[in-house]
Each structure stands twice: as C-alpha cells, then as structure tokens.
Amino acid sequence: MNVAVIGAGWAGLAAAVALKQSGAQVTVFEASGTPGGRARGVTDLQLGIIDNGQHLMLGAYTESLALIKQLSPKRAEHELLLRLPLTLESADGSFRLRAPQLIAPFHLVWALSFARGLTISERASALRMAGAIRLKGWQALANQSVRALLDQYKQSDTLIRKVWEPLCLAALNTPLEQACAQLFLNVLRDGLGGTRSDSDLIVPRVDLSTLWPTVAAQHVTMRVRHIVRTLQIHADGVDVDHERFDACVLAVPPYAARRILAECLDDRNAAITALRQRLEGFDYRAIATLTLQLEKSWSIPVPMMMLDENSASHQYGQWIFRRPDHSDQVTVVVSDAPDLLKIDRDVLVEAISTQIRTQCQRHPNAIDTLPPVIHHRLIVEKRATFDARVGLHRPSTTTPWPRLTLAGDWTDTGYPAVLEGAVRSGLRAAKILLQNQTIHAETAQ
Numbered sequence: 001m002n003v004a005v006i007g008a009g010w011a012g013l014a015a016a017v018a019l020k021q022s023g024a025q026v027t028v029f030e031a032s033g034t035p036g037g038r039a040r041g042v043t044d045l046q047l048g049i050i051d052n053g054q055h056l057m058l059g060a061y062t063e064s065l066a067l068i069k070q071l072s073p074k075r076a077e078h079e080l081l082l083r084l085p086l087t088l089e090s091a092d093g094s095f096r097l098r099a100p101q102l103i104a105p106f107h108l109v110w111a112l113s114f115a116r117g118l119t120i121s122e123r124a125s126a127l128r129m130a131g132a133i134r135l136k137g138w139q140a141l142a143n144q145s146v147r148a149l150l151d152q153y154k155q156s157d158t159l160i161r162k163v164w165e166p167l168c169l170a171a172l173n174t175p176l177e178q179a180c181a182q183l184f185l186n187v188l189r190d191g192l193g194g195t196r197s198d199s200d201l202i203v204p205r206v207d208l209s210t211l212w213p214t215v216a217a218q219h220v221t222m223r224v225r226h227i228v229r230t231l232q233i234h235a236d237g238v239d240v241d242h243e244r245f246d247a248c249v250l251a252v253p254p255y256a257a258r259r260i261l262a263e264c265l266d267d268r269n270a271a272i273t274a275l276r277q278r279l280e281g282f283d284y285r286a287i288a289t290l291t292l293q294l295e296k297s298w299s300i301p302v303p304m305m306m307l308d309e310n311s312a313s314h315q316y317g318q319w320i321f322r323r324p325d326h327s328d329q330v331t332v333v334v335s336d337a338p339d340l341l342k343i344d345r346d347v348l349v350e351a352i353s354t355q356i357r358t359q360c361q362r363h364p365n366a367i368d369t370l371p372p373v374i375h376h377r378l379i380v381e382k383r384a385t386f387d388a389r390v391g392l393h394r395p396s397t398t399t400p401w402p403r404l405t406l407a408g409d410w411t412d413t414g415y416p417a418v419l420e421g422a423v424r425s426g427l428r429a430a431k432i433l434l435q436n437q438t439i440h441a442e443t444a445q
C-alpha cells in the first residue's frame with residue numbers, strides 16, 4: 001500500500017512509523033522544514049537549539065514513551081528523558097506536594113495528606129474529592145465545567161488556586177469556567193489513577209525533534225516545505241496535490257484540514273456535513289514560552305516550580321523549568337497567554353526576572369538569586385492548543401471515506417490537546433487504514 005501522510009507532527013509521524021512497520025510505502029508531506037510540528041526544536045543563534053515550547057510529559061504517556069524507545073532502542077531512557085516522581089512545588093516554597101515511593105494509590109494519599117501550604121480540612125477535602133471521583137469511575141456530569149466539578153466537591157478557593165487551577169491550565173490550557181470536566185478527569189484518571197510511575201513527570205533532555213520525530217523521518221520519504229493544497233478522494237485512491245496514493249492520513253490542525261478538504265466537504269451528505277461542522281467548531285488558545293540565558297549556572301530545588309502570577313505588573317510566569325543539561329538556562333511558561341508579543345520585550349523580561357527573584361528568595365531552601373539575564377527568546381504559539389471547552393464535538397479518526405483517516409490531538413482522543421493524544425490518534429489512523437486495506441483486498445478476491 002502506498003500511503004500519504006500529511007503533516008509531520010507527533011500524530012502524523014506516529015502514523016507514518018506504524019504504517020511503515022506494516023509494510024506500507026509512506027510519503028510524509030510537511031509544510032515546514034523540521035519534523036515535530038508544535039513539539040519541535042528551534043535553532044536560536046544565541047541559545048542553541050531550544051523547543052518551540054516547553055513540554056512536560058507524564059509517565060502515563062505510554063504510547064509516546066514506547067515510540068521513543070522503539071526508535072532509539074540503544075539509548076537508555078535517562079539519556080533522553082528526565083523522570084521525577086510527581087512533585088508540585090511553588091517557587092516561594094509556600095506550597096509543596098510530593099509523591100513518595102509508595103505503591104499507588106498510597107503515594108497520592110500520602111502526597112495530599114502531607115501537602116505543605118494546605119490546612120488539614122483542605123487536604124481532607126482534596127482527598128475526599130479524589131476518592132469520590134475514583135469511585136465514580138472518573139466520570140463527570142454531562143456538560144460539566146471544571147469549575148462546576150470543583151464546586152460540586154466543595155473545594156476551597158485556596159485549593160483551587162494552589163492545586164486545581166494550575167493543573168487545569170497546564171493540562172487543558174483553558175480557564176476553569178470553560179474547561180471540560182470530563183477531559184480534565186481523563187487526564188487525572190491516567191496520571192493519578194494508574195500505577196505510581198504513571199504519575200511521574202517527564203521532561204525531555206534533548207530537543208523535541210531530536211527526541212524521536214527526526215529519527216522517524218529517516219524511515220520514510222519526507223517531502224518537507226511542501227504545503228499540501230488539495231485532496232481528491234476516489235473509490236480506488238486519494239490524490240494529494242494531484243499525485244495518486246492508495247490511502248492518506250490527514251494529520252494537520254483542523255483549520256488546515258478544512259482548507260485541504262474544501263472540495264470534498266462541499267457535499268450535502270449528512271456525515272460529510274457533520275465533519276465540516278466539527279472542523280469549523282474549534283477555537284484556539286495561546287501558550288508562551290520565554291527562555292532565559294543566564295550569566296552563569298543557576299539551580300532550583302526541583303526541575304519545575306510553580307510561579308504566582310501577577311499580570312497587573314507583567315509578572316505573567318506560571319511555571320519555571322530548569323533546562324536539563326543547560327544549567328545556565330531556564331524556561332518560563334505562560335498557559336492561555338495573552339499576546340505577550342505586544343508588550344515591550346525589555347519590560348516583560350525584567351518583570352518576569354523580578355517575579356522569579358522575589359518568589360525564589362522566599363523559598364525556605366534559600367535559593368541563590370537569579371543571575372542577570374543576558375539573552376532571551378520569547379515564542380508565543382497563538383494556536384498552541386484547541387480550546388478544551390465544555391460541549392466541543394471533535395471529529396473521529398474515521399471519515400466518510402475509507403481511504404482517508406484523520407489524526408491530530410484535536411480528533412476525538414478523549415484527551416485535551418496533548419502529545420499522547422496526538423500519538424494515539426496517529427496510531428489509530430494507521431490501524432484503521434490497514435484494516436480498511438485488508439477489507440478492500442478481501443472484497444477484490
């Protein structure tokens with residue numbers, strides 16, 4: 001089978017690898033020059049190779065981790081990934097939650113029971129909510145927002161501000177009031193409801209393209225800097241910009257899929273109309289990542305810490321990460337970011353540096369003062385994730401055409417826009433095409 005994959009993000013490349021392994025000839029079309037999509041390495045003249053955005057993975061990202069292992073079988077996990085037990089700690093040390101080396105779910109019970117910065121009744125209330133949700137099979141009420149879920153379980157303002165809101169923003173990039181509770185619970189189920197290692201936090205040690213997309217790209221025919229404009233779908237094949245393939249995985253974001261499929265979607269068939277409406281139903285939210293090059297090495301007690309945001313004084317930072325193997329660089333992440341590119345850059349960098357200095361100064365472990373910032377790079381990805389709002393209907397992997405499948409974090413994965421959702425969607429898109437191919441072959445006999 002000769003298959004075209006359009007889009008070399010984590011979804012498209014996961015599909016490409018799976019198809020290739022099943023004996024298909026695979027050609028990947030990618031608009032940019034680098035594989036990885038939204039999770040890719042970017043070369044900066046002063047900082048070296050950084051990421052398009054700081055990414056955090058979980059131990060529960062089983063398919064992504066398996067793919068990384070499969071593509072670099074000779075490299076030990078610790079060479080590529082930094083894994084640490086679940087730890088949430090604020091930069092000023094006022095809040096800390098750490099999971100000890102106990103079997104699940106006792107690691108969590110312990111972490112919540114001994115969390116610093118919460119009162120006894122807040123800890124009990126968080127534990128009650130976790131227990132009740134687990135008993136209910138991680139099911140939210142229909143069309144419930146995360147805010148309504150937290151209200152249902154009577155979570156205090158402090159608990160929400162210190163624990164639930166940062167987790168919701170980090171996972172769904174959508175404010176509590178709009179964020180879909182079921183998607184949030186699906187993330188909690190996989191991260192917190194499984195084994196202890198599922199809740200591990202994982203930070204890539206190499207840039208996100210090197211981690212596996214570049215390796216994957218070596219196994220297939222790549223057509224980089226090729227922006228696909230049209231698809232035509234026939235009974236016996238799919239034309240990608242007028243080049244014939246047996247089948248196709250469309251793994252571009254929904255707004256691009258809508259454009260590429262324009263001719264095919266112009267049909268009154270109910271299934272096609274539903275697909276068009278779903279592709280048009282997405283809104284997007286931004287994430288900003290500020291990488292700071294410091295004058296000298298600097299360290300924080302854990303690889304990532306929470307920052308207290310104060311947008312009135314441009315102190316927008318929400319998380320600070322130390323870059324593994326780059327002790328003189330840190331990244332600051334702002335989820336659901338306003339347009340930081342409109343703020344004077346020196347003012348912004350100064351405000352965020354001050355934010356880090358002031359908050360770290362209060363930490364009980366006496367963190368050294370942040371050294372002067374000598375370079376920086378701000379990347380604002382305006383359509384970083386889809387808006388994971390209540391009531392969003394996402395397209396499934398299958399389409400009205402058996403020779404075309406869809407892949408991407410935005411398909412109906414059950415997850416918000418995350419790497420693991422992208423990878424799983426790609427694997428599923430490949431599997432369905434292979435099954436459909438077998439059916440075609442059997443019918444033809």
Ligand SMILES: Cc1cc2nc3c(=O)[nH]c(=O)nc-3n(C[C@H](O)[C@H](O)[C@H](O)COP(=O)(O)OP(=O)(O)OC[C@H]3O[C@@H](n4cnc5c(N)ncnc54)[C@H](O)[C@@H]3O)c2cc1C
Pocket residue numbers: 006007008009010011012029030031032036037038039052053054055056057226227228229251252253256260287288289381383384385407408409410417418419420422
């Ligand atoms: C700043 C930032 C931070 C994030 N943080 C996290 C995190 O911490 N943890 C996490 O799990 N997830 C995170 N995410 C989300 C994660 O990056 C995405 O879920 C994932 O990368 C989506 O992969 P994808 O393959 O579905 O889509 P994409 O990566 O968007 O891939 C689509 C590809 O299609 C290509 N393309 C588009 N149009 C065409 C065309 N016409 N022809 C050819 N090619 C085309 C694009 O160039 C792109 O390479 C973050 C995202 C951003 C932007």
